[in-house]
Amino acid sequence: MPEMPVLRVTSLKKTYRTPDGERHTIIDIPTFELAEGRQVALRGSSGSGKTTFLHMLAGILRPDSGSIEIDGVDITAAPESRRDQIRADAIGYIYQTFNLLQGYTALENVRLAMMFGHGVDDARARGLLERVGLADRLRYRPRALSVGQQQRVAVARALANRPRIVLADEPTGNLDHRHAAEALRLIRDICLEFGAALLLVSHDRAVLEQFEDVRELSEINRAASDAKIAS
Amino acid sequence: MSVTPHKPGVDARWGVRAWLTMVPRSLRQHAVSTSITVLAVALACGLVMSVFTIQRQAHDAFIGGPVGFDAVLGARGSKLQLVLNSVFHLETSPGNIPWTLYEEIRKTPGVKAAIPMAVGDNYRGFRIVGVTPQMFDIELAQGVKLKPETGRLFDPTLREAVVGSFAAQRTGLRVGAFFNPSHGVSEGGETHEEQYKVVGILAPTNTPNDRAIWIPIEGVYRMAGHELRGSGERYVARPGQAIPDEDKEVSAVLLKLAAPQFGAGLDQMVNKQGNRATLAWPIATVIADLFSKMGWVTRILELVAYLVVLVSAAAIMAGIYNTINERRREFAILRALGARRSIVFGAIVLESGAIAAIGALLGFAVYFAIVASAAVVIRDQTGVVLDIWQWHNALALTPVGMTLAGAIVGIVPAVKAYSTDVAGNLAPQT
Numbered sequence: 260m261p262e263m264p265v266l267r268v269t270s271l272k273k274t275y276r277t278p279d280g281e282r283h284t285i286i287d288i289p290t291f292e293l294a295e296g297r298q299v300a301l302r303g304s305s306g307s308g309k310t311t312f313l314h315m316l317a318g319i320l321r322p323d324s325g326s327i328e329i330d331g332v333d334i335t336a337a338p339e340s341r342r343d344q345i346r347a348d349a350i351g352y353i354y355q356t357f358n359l360l361q362g363y364t365a366l367e368n369v370r371l372a373m374m375f376g377h378g379v380d381d382a383r384a385r386g387l388l389e390r391v392g393l394a395d396r397l398r399y400r401p402r403a404l405s406v407g408q409q410q411r412v413a414v415a416r417a418l419a420n421r422p423r424i425v426l427a428d429e430p431t432g433n434l435d436h437r438h439a440a441e442a443l444r445l446i447r448d449i450c451l452e453f454g455a456a457l458l459l460v461s462h463d464r465a466v467l468e469q470f471e472d473v474r475e476l477s478e479i480n481r482a483a484s485d486a487k488i489a490s
Numbered sequence: 491m492s493v494t495p496h497k498p499g500v501d502a503r504w505g506v507r508a509w510l511t512m513v514p515r516s517l518r519q520h521a522v523s524t525s526i527t528v529l530a531v532a533l534a535c536g537l538v539m540s541v542f543t544i545q546r547q548a549h550d551a552f553i554g555g556p557v558g559f560d561a562v563l564g565a566r567g568s569k570l571q572l573v574l575n576s577v578f579h580l581e582t583s584p585g586n587i588p589w590t591l592y593e594e595i596r597k598t599p600g601v602k603a604a605i606p607m608a609v610g611d612n613y614r615g616f617r618i619v620g621v622t623p624q625m626f627d628i629e630l631a632q633g634v635k636l637k638p639e640t641g642r643l644f645d646p647t648l649r650e651a652v653v654g655s656f657a658a659q660r661t662g663l664r665v666g667a668f669f670n671p672s673h674g675v676s677e678g679g680e681t682h683e684e685q686y687k688v689v690g691i692l693a694p695t696n697t698p699n700d701r702a703i704w705i706p707i708e709g710v711y712r713m714a715g716h717e718l719r720g721s722g723e724r725y726v727a728r729p730g731q732a733i734p735d736e737d738k739e740v741s742a743v744l745l746k747l748a749a750p751q752f753g754a755g756l757d758q759m760v761n762k763q764g765n766r767a768t769l770a771w772p773i774a775t776v777i778a779d780l781f782s783k784m785g786w787v788t789r790i791l792e793l794v795a796y797l798v799v800l801v802s803a804a805a806i807m808a809g810i811y812n813t814i815n816e817r818r819r820e821f822a823i824l825r826a827l828g829a830r831r832s833i834v835f836g837a838i839v840l841e842s843g844a845i846a847a848i849g850a851l852l853g854f855a856v857y858f859a860i861v862a863s864a865a866v867v868i869r870d871q872t873g874v875v876l877d878i879w880q881w882h883n884a885l886a887l888t889p890v891g892m893t894l895a896g897a898i899v900g901i902v903p904a905v906k907a908y909s910t911d912v913a914g915n916l917a918p919q920t
Contacts, residue, residue, distance in 0.1 A: 314913045319826060340830050347828020358823045358916060362519045367511070374508040375828035416827075 263331065265423045265456045266293040266316065271325035273311055285311050286322070287482040293424065298447060298457040300467050303476030307483045309460040312476070313426045316458070317350050318342035330423050347375040351417030351455065353446065355429035357409045359401040365412045366397040369419050376420030387415040390452075391445060407438040414446055418453050425450050427459040431466055443469055505833050512824075512837045513844055520813055524845060527802075527809045531849020531896070534802035535888050536856025538795040542884035543857075544864050544876065545788050549781050551874040552578070553774045556631030556697050559605075561753055561771035563587065563595055563760065564742040569770035570780055576607060576742035577773060578698045578872060579617045582675055583609055587767050588720040589738035595745070598759075600752025603628060606740040608710040613669050615677035616657040618703045620710030622646065628746065634695055636704070641665035641690030646706040652690035656700035656873060663688050663703075671705075673715065682713050698873035711738060745771075799892060806845050807899035810838060814906045821907050822915035831908050838904035839897050846896020850889035857885075 273286035285308045293299055303309040314320040316327055318334045326333045329349055334342050346352075359368050369384040388397055391411035393404075401409050410430065417425050427446060431439035443466055450457040459466070460476070467473050477483040517524050557577055564572040565585030574581040589606070596604040605628065608620040626636050626643050636652075644650035653663045663669060667688045673679035686705060694700055711718060711727050718725040718737045725737035747753055753771045760769035770776045781788075821834050858878060865876040 310917075311913075314916075317826070319912050319916075340832075343825070343828050343830045346826070352826060354916065358819075358826065360820060360823055362515050362820075371508065371511060371824075372827045374504045374511070375824075375830075375833070378504050379507070420828075 263295065264292040264328075265295045265330055266291070266458070267326075267328040268292070268316070269326045269328075271315065271327065272323045273308075273315060273320070274323055284482040286315065286480055288312070288325070288480050291479050293456050293458055295423070296451070296454055296456055298450065298470060298472065299459070300470035300473045301458065301460040301476045301479075302462060302467050302473055303460055303480075303483065304462050307476050308480055309476060310428055312480070313352075313428050313458075313460060316424075316426055317352055318346045343375075347372070348377060348420055349423040351420070351422035351425040353410075353413050353417045353425065353427040353430045355432040357401070357413040357433075359409055359412055359416075361401050364398045364400055365393055365404065365408075365415075368401075368412055369416045372416045372419040384415075384419065387418055388412070390449065391415045406433055407442065410434060410438075410442050411445065414442070414449060418449060418455065421453065422455050424456045424458065427457065429461050429463070430459065431461070431463065436465070439463075439466065440469075505830075505836070508829065508833055509837050509840050513841045516817075516837070516841050517844060520809075523809045523813070527805050527845050528849040528852060530802045530805045531846055531892060532852035532856050534795075534798040535850045535853025535892050536860055537798055538888045539853065539857040539882075539884050540860040540864070541788075541791045541795045542888075543861060543880070543882040545791070546882055547876045547880060548868065548874070551876065552777045553781070555874065556634050556695065557773055558628050558630030558634075558746070559744040559773060560747045560750070561745040561756065561769055562742050562773065563591070563604075563745060563767055563769050566765065566768050569768055569776045572742060572768055572770045573773055573776045575609070576744060578874075579609075579619070579702050580698075580872060583741040584768075586719070586739040586741055587743070589735050589740060590720065591767060592740050592743045593735070595743055595756075595760075598756065600748050600755065601745055602748045603746040605744040606707055607742050607744060608707050608739075609675060609741045610710060610716065611671040611673055611682065611713060612675055612677060612679065613657075613663075613671055613703055614661050616654075616661060616701055616703055617675055618651075618671050618705055618710075620705050620707035622707055625704070625744075628744075630695060630697060630699070636692050636695065636699060638690035639693035641688070644689055644704065644706055646708060648706070649684060649686045649709055650689045651686040651703055651705045652692055653688055654692050654700040654702045654704070654873075655694040656869065657703055658688075658691045663691075665689060665691060671713065680715075682715065684709070684713055696875040701873035707740070708733070799895065802849070803846070803892075803895045803899045806842050806896050807902055809845075810842055810900060811903040811906065814838075814903050817907070818910050818915045821910040822912045825910065825912045826916055834910070835904045835908040838907045839900040842900020842903070843893050843897030847889070847893040849896075850892040853889065853892070854885075 268288055268291040271286055271288040274282045274284045277283050311320060315322050322335055326335050329345055332345065334345055363371060365388055366384055369387060370379050373379045373384060391414050393408060393411055396404060396408060430446060431442050434442055461467055562572050562576045565587055567584035571581050571584045575583050592604060592606045595601060605621055605625045609617060611618040623643060623646050629635055638652060644652055665688055668685050670685055671682045710716065711733055718739055720739040721736045727733050756769055757771050760767055824834060861878045865878055869875050
């Protein structure tokens with residue numbers, strides 16, 4: 260029996276209107292799949308639609324057409340409230356700028372994410388922060404943490420609701436070389452440990468070299484390859 | 491599987507917990523603007539509650555207070571002035587009526603008691619009222635009489651006085667003390683040579699009577715410089731010589747009727763057929779007319795109070811609305827974490843309502859401060875005592891209404907938060 264993909268993208272298209280009034284296609288992906296527990300890196304340069312793609316996968320942006328299935332559920336056909344629920348329950352998101360809530364402690368950032376998912380599991384929240392090496396920083400607010408520590412909180416928060424897939428958008432972009440390597444190792448290890456698939460996008464060669472499965476965004480996104488040809 | 495829909499109620503339960511986490515945190519994060527807005531709301535609520543309760547209590551105290559009499563007979567003129575002067579010990583006397591008229595009215599069928607009173611002097615601004623000892627037999631309210639708390643009642647043949655509790659407290663007069671009355675019903679008049687001895691301090695009645703100093707009516711007649719014109723001719727009392735009744739005059743006669751229906755007959759006799767005097771009956775109606783005429787003042791005060799509430803509600807809205815722009819990223823992050831729009835919307839509405847509710851609760855402190863201060867002033871000026879603990883529906887409706895108004899005005903910034911562009915606001919802020 261073939262392995263059920265945790266993520267399946269079919270005929271996905273996204274355009275936006277330019278200041279000139281013309282429609283510009285940013286995403287045109289005929290098909291893309293990610294199997295359960297797999298870790299894939301997408302290489303893409305700035306402006307290639309990496310973030311737009313991830314936002315659509317997370318249900319934050321709606322595509323113009325096509326479908327995105329998370330564990331077999333087409334989120335493009337789902338109403339917004341259902342997409343919100345799927346995002347909370349099944350998708351972890353790690354941002355380049357971490358996007359932590361500044362008014363909340365490390366522990367509260369993780370706990371709040373749980374409230375929108377399956378509910379707060381305090382032991383799990385603490386366990387995750389201990390796992391990323393922040394056992395002694397639970398009550399620290401983001402501003403009191405180093406950049407590397409903030410990224411670790413973001414990693415713990417992304418895993419808060421036992422996601423089926425973790426999306427990472429240039430997760431090491433704000434870290435120095437040493438911390439970037441550590442953070443990447445942590446993200447990969449923790450996803451393996453918790454059984455979450457990982458889709459990471461980056462243009463950093465040092466990051467991409469760590470992955471066995473690296474794909475060019477321009478190869479799966481016809482809009483990016485067209486732009487490349489045009490340029 | 492992780493993407494199966496949640497069981498009914500799960501989202502709602504955690505949504506409420508999310509609100510309980512987010513709202514207090516946001517209030518703390520914006521502590522300065524929150525505090526200022528809360529203060530504005532507290533002042534508004536305190537003011538509204540005070541306006542309504544003081545108005546009601548003043549109305550009740552003046553109209554339904556333990557007056558003890560049904561009508562007042564006095565000189566031809568204003569009924570209101572007559573009541574204010576004789577019952578509330580305010581205003582000047584509209585003039586005098588002859589003692590013979592008092593005798594006449596006392597003997598009229600249906601008049602259960604008639605107490606003559608004469609005014610015209612004061613001690614340190616507290617009015618000296620000359621009455622007969624029968625005044626102290628009158629029951630002002632159920633079980634309430636003017637009775638000494640210390641000492642005894644005056645002997646009507648001597649220069650003795652009993653002092654109302656409030657007047658005693660303010661003037662420092664004690665049993666055994668002596669004082670010289672001054673001419674006029676307010677402070678500053680010429681001091682009389684006659685010296686009165688305090689023989690009793692009255693128990694508090696929480697009526698204007700607590701502000702009066704009571705002496706025998708004969709004492710007023712015999713005060714140096716007082717002239718009597720009961721017969722129409724000038725008469726000055728001489729020591730050791732009885733004053734003929736036809737020369738005596740009184741400022742007013744307080745009447746207690748055997749039954750209310752006798753009032754109409756007296757009213758017909760005195761006000762409609764006669765031209766020598768005025769009968770103020772019923773006393774409560776005379777005062778109610780005053781409140782009715784002054785109703786526009788109350789309505790303006792109420793209008794001002796409502797406007798203050800409106801302004802404070804607008805302050806809540808403006809305060810939160812101004813923070814929405816700086817909080818757009820926070821909303822975007824919450825939405826990216828899976829918070830529904832309704833969670834973000836509800837958090838803002840609750841935050842707005844919470845500011846109003848906290849302000850409304852603090853409004854009770856403002857209310858008690860205002861009412862307590864007003865009670866002191868009103869007691870000083872009129873002797874009427876307000877009960878700051880008395881219930882008024884405004885004490886419930888104002889905080890509830892303010893909280894609802896706060897939540898309603900929160901809808902405007904909540905809509906702004908609700909429509910936050912998630913993808914656009916997750917981008918790095920430079």
